[in-house]
Amino acid sequence: MDIANIFKGYQISNEHQRMIDKKITTITISKGENLLFPGDTTTYQYYVVRGCLRSYFTDISAKEHTIQFAITDWWISDYTSFFKKEKAILQIECLQDAVLLRLSRDDMNEICATIPGIEEYFRFKTESYIGSFQRRIIGDLSKTAKERYQDFVNTYPNIEQLVKNYHIASYLGITSESLSRIRKEIARN
Template sequence: MHLQEIFKGLTLSEAHKNILSEKLKKTTISKGETLLHPNDRALHQFYVESGCLRSFFTDKSAKEHTIQFAIKDWWISDYTAFFKKEKAILQIECIQDATLLRLSRDDMNEIFDKVPGVERYFRIKTESYIGSFQKRIIGDLSKTAKEQYIDFVNTYPNIEQLVKNYHIASYLGITSESLSRVRKEIARN
């Protein structure tokens, strides 16, 4: 694990690196495996060293709504459940073999107390996540499918080789057929 790559901009002493190495538990997960199920306790958040995951919600009519893709250098969890200590509403599945670093809420708080700058790092990550999420909601309400797709490609460059079309369509809130039409329209222009 390359802590300096994860915690960019922080100067970490050997003692701080040891604390982080002790608290961030490396785990691997294979394509098709589920990391978190609805109604589980979201006890961890996960840093993606390699691979690709997605979080999604399945509605009452069994339609999937992809909330997030997590690729290298991204964090993923059911954050409402993680921070509020509630049961998960999201499912997290592995869509490409992944190596992850797992961090519990208690270990995160201990790191905050012992490693200067890490709490600020997570605050900035959280602020960015909230801003991106709000921007996405506004985009979903006000942008065309084409504009949403362009935003998606800019947010997740090169991800299309990793995920299925129906995952992208569920992220955009459109059908796979609509996604095909949007791609054809963009290709023509």
């Protein structure tokens, strides 16, 4: 994997690219496998080279709530566990065979301390992640299911071919039947 593809827009010397290469591990994971389970502690975040994953939690009534989809060029983890060294509350499932780059928190911190500008990259990604979650929470509180679906399609173009309807419905906080009705309504208009 060309490290420059991950850190687009940041100048990284060949020496620093080699350093990052030594810190990042390439892993493959098959559809249906899990990277993380609730109760585990994770020290890793994952960059998606290819594939599709989701993070979700299951409530006390066994209902799944999808928190995030991660597709090519996205990062995924249970960030509460990753940053605070607490037990994970999320499960991460592979929805499509994937190639991932695994980076530990300690190695990320060392990379940030050593390579000028890379801390800005991770800060920007974290800020974007927080902003996306904030917009999603506000949308969940104030938008109709149809508006949330339209936001989903704009955020994750072409993902509908990769994931099951009930995954999308659980992301939107609606039933699969409601999702079907919304799609039919949009198709009619």
